[in-house]
Amino acid sequence: MPGRTGGTPLPSQFYDRPAEEVARDLLGAVLVSTIGGATTAGRIVEAEAYVGPHDPASHAAERIGRTARNEAMFGPPGIAYVYRIYGVHWCLNVVTGAEGYPAAVLIRAVEPLEGVDAMRRRRGDHCSDRGLTSGPGKLAAAMGITGRENGHPLDRPPLMILEGEAVDPSEIAVGPRIGVTRAADWPLRFYVRNNPWVSR
DNA sequence: ATCCGGATCGCCT
DNA sequence: GGCGATCCGGATG
Numbered sequence: 001m002p003g004r005t006g007g008t009p010l011p012s013q014f015y016d017r018p019a020e021e022v023a024r025d026l027l028g029a030v031l032v033s034t035i036g037g038a039t040t041a042g043r044i045v046e047a048e049a050y051v052g053p054h055d056p057a058s059h060a061a062e063r064i065g066r067t068a069r070n071e072a073m074f075g076p077p078g079i080a081y082v083y084r085i086y087g088v089h090w091c092l093n094v095v096t097g098a099e100g101y102p103a104a105v106l107i108r109a110v111e112p113l114e115g116v117d118a119m120r121r122r123r124g125d126h127c128s129d130r131g132l133t134s135g136p137g138k139l140a141a142a143m144g145i146t147g148r149e150n151g152h153p154l155d156r157p158p159l160m161i162l163e164g165e166a167v168d169p170s171e172i173a174v175g176p177r178i179g180v181t182r183a184a185d186w187p188l189r190f191y192v193r194n195n196p197w198v199s200r
Numbered sequence: 201a202t203c204c205g206g207a208t209c210g211c212c213t
Numbered sequence: 214g215g216c217g218a219t220c221c222g223g224a225t226g
Contacts, residue, residue: 091207131210135209138209180206181205
């Protein structure tokens with residue numbers, strides 16, 4: 001599908017807003033990876049906001065402060081924050097808000113648009129189409145994203161987010177974040193209703 | 201120096 | 214629905 005991944009990278013100003021606004025507006029945008037020489041791309045269909053130091057579920061919550069791990073969250077808007085979870089998986093976030101203010105959006109799921117063969121190679125032959133990218137650890141693996149991308153500005157290769165077709169507001173659903181124990185009821189998870197790649 | 205728990209996934213029953 | 218994998222950051226002693 002030529003043209004599908006040839007859009008304009010979202011500028012850093014796009015991310016210089018409250019994380020919940022950015023999370024909502026990222027639905028429909030296109031994540032493109034050329035990591036390892038293979039082009040893979042997917043439409044963002046699920047994202048979660050981690051809104052600031054007052055957010056007890058955030059890796060940069062007040063009680064934790066600024067550390068080596070969460071350093072990227074204090075960086076300028078539009079860079080990647082990639083962390084390892086459970087000693088096994090990588091997860092991709094986009095840093096939001098002004099430099100020095102720690103907030104981010106976790107990309108939880110994408111719908112594959114390009115490079116399905118490369119995704120399957122990385123994820124395993126047994127994997128269904130839906131299982132390729134229907135979760136943060138899955139999409140990171142499918143697109144070759146690791147800790148090397150931590151701090152990378154997402155407006156240039158090898159990892160970019162491009163402007164996409166806007167999702168109709170009636171198709172956007174909101175609910176509590178997944179897997180968090182603190183602030184478990186805050187409605188900061190945004191997803192495209194009925195999309196097969198949304199996790200759970 | 202040691203301990204604990206986690207923004208997950210896949211395989212098991 | 215439950216559990217093990219497999220590691221690191223942060224807290225405690």
